[in-house]
Amino acid sequence: MAQKAIREYDAKSILAKHWDKYFSNFSYAYETVMVQNGADLTTAAQTKTWLNEKTLVAKPDMLFGKRGKNDLVLFRDSKPGDVSLAKAVSWIDEKSSEKQTVYFEFDGDEGTGDPSIDKLTHFVVEPFTPHTQEEEYYISATCVGDDDMLYMSAEGGMEVEEGWDEKVTEVAFKITDTEDVIAERIKANIPADVAEADKEKFAEFAIGFFKAYRELNFAYLEINPFVMQGNKIELLDMVAKLDDTAGFMMVDEWGDVSYPTAFGMEDKSPEEEAVELADSKTGASLKLTLLKPEARIWTMVAGGGASVVYADTIADMAGIEDLANYGEYSGGPTTGETKFYAETLFDLMTREKDANGRGKVLIIGGAIANFTDVAKTFTGIIQAFENYQDKLKEIDVKIYVRRGGPNYEKGLKDIKEAADRMGLYIEVYGPETHVTDIVRMALEGDK
Numbered sequence: 365m366a367q368k369a370i371r372e373y374d375a376k377s378i379l380a381k382h383w384d385k386y387f388s389n390f391s392y393a394y395e396t397v398m399v400q401n402g403a404d405l406t407t408a409a410q411t412k413t414w415l416n417e418k419t420l421v422a423k424p425d426m427l428f429g430k431r432g433k434n435d436l437v438l439f440r441d442s443k444p445g446d447v448s449l450a451k452a453v454s455w456i457d458e459k460s461s462e463k464q465t466v467y468f469e470f471d472g473d474e475g476t477g478d479p480s481i482d483k484l485t486h487f488v489v490e491p492f493t494p495h496t497q498e499e500e501y502y503i504s505a506t507c508v509g510d511d512d513m514l515y516m517s518a519e520g521g522m523e524v525e526e527g528w529d530e531k532v533t534e535v536a537f538k539i540t541d542t543e544d545v546i547a548e549r550i551k552a553n554i555p556a557d558v559a560e561a562d563k564e565k566f567a568e569f570a571i572g573f574f575k576a577y578r579e580l581n582f583a584y585l586e587i588n589p590f591v592m593q594g595n596k597i598e599l600l601d602m603v604a605k606l607d608d609t610a611g612f613m614m615v616d617e618w619g620d621v622s623y624p625t626a627f628g629m630e631d632k633s634p635e636e637e638a639v640e641l642a643d644s645k646t647g648a649s650l651k652l653t654l655l656k657p658e659a660r661i662w663t664m665v666a667g668g669g670a671s672v673v674y675a676d677t678i679a680d681m682a683g684i685e686d687l688a689n690y691g692e693y694s695g696g697p698t699t700g701e702t703k704f705y706a707e708t709l710f711d712l713m714t715r716e717k718d719a720n721g722r723g724k725v726l727i728i729g730g731a732i733a734n735f736t737d738v739a740k741t742f743t744g745i746i747q748a749f750e751n752y753q754d755k756l757k758e759i760d761v762k763i764y765v766r767r768g769g770p771n772y773e774k775g776l777k778d779i780k781e782a783a784d785r786m787g788l789y790i791e792v793y794g795p796e797t798h799v800t801d802i803v804r805m806a807l808e809g810d811k
Contacts, residue, residue: 393491505586738768
């Protein structure tokens with residue numbers, strides 16, 4: 365399962381969109397806005413009147429936790445007086461104006477380890493929910509091995525991780541378990557310290573939560589805490605990851621969800637974002653990470669496992685500084701999808717020659733495919749060759765191919781003939797050649 369983290373705002377938006385389907389007996393106000401600065405919040409208040417009328421909470425929404433311990437949550441008790449719209453606007457502008465230091469591990473209230481330092485660019489603002497600690501609960505679900513796991517606790521908040529074994533009830537479910545079996549097992553495993561008056565409602569909420577986790581294709585879903593006051597639910601903090609292999613069939617269910625770069629990490633290039641967008645619209649897998657675009661060794665690898673093997677072998681034989689990219693195309697991409705992916709790589713690798721005057725190396729590799737039609741995907745690569753043949757010659761590229769799988773003989777024959785016709789240097793090998801031998805041959809031939 366491929367997992368992509370999403371913002372808290374998007375996680376709440378997805379649940380709110382489907383709330384009545386999974387939590388029909390509970391109410392959820394869904395008063396939440398995401399802004400990038402104080403001006404955005406002021407503008408939002410023109411149409412969302414609750415921003416002017418209610419006490420507010422503001423916090424960054426940038427894929428990191430422990431925001432409270434990092435003093436990055438503005439709420440009623442953090443400064444004297446209630447948090448008004450004006451105070452939230454001022455606080456967001458203050459926190460976004462300069463880089464912030466964020467610790468991910470704490471010993472008590474002291475941050476430990478190396479912090480990340482970056483600017484805060486996205487904030488979520490919501491009404492403050494008055495409640496008691498006894499009304500806070502914890503729930504999460506994720507996949508562990510072949511099972512889906514549900515975690516429940518009567519104690520929510522920042523300290524739930526401390527004493528996890530004593531505080532949290534874990535329940536495992538097989539993929540084949542029916543809704544009735546799931547419901548009965550959840551009811552039978554409600555944490556003992558949930559208030560007796562809340563047990564039935566807690567079970568009902570947990571059943572709906574687990575069903576939403578599965579049907580909406582979350583890879584991880586956590587609410588910590590949620591507040592339950594009778595039939596009223598408030599989702600105070602959420603962490604979520606989506607199973608992005610399901611993205612092509614969940615467009616309507618998820619809506620316009622984004623996959624941001626985590627706090628402290630460099631932003632994606634336009635090319636990486638374009639591949640990510642294409643990946644979200646197909647049942648195949650298209651992945652691209654640029655390591656060093658000016659480097660001379662480029663890979664176009666079919667299969668996630670194979671991509672790791674090729675990257676490790678190149679790093680071992682040539683040094684990581686010579687590896688330009690990391691990624692994969694797999695899962696039966698169409699000819700058009702493969703052409704797009706190849707052209708993205710060719711555009712990047714031909715933008716400049718090697719600084720030391722050496723020719724560049726392109727390794728088109730992969731393991732032995734199970735169901736991907738090699739000839740069909742190679743047709744896409746050949747079409748990309750035709751559009752970039754002159755630029756590929758200018759950087760003196762040498763192309764090494766190793767592939768196996770359905771129609772691989774035709775694919776290898778076609779790509780060899782096409783490259784020869786265009787005057788591109790190419791060597792072609794089938795599954796009789798070891799998967800890593802192609803790297804050795806490419807590096808030796810490059811000397």
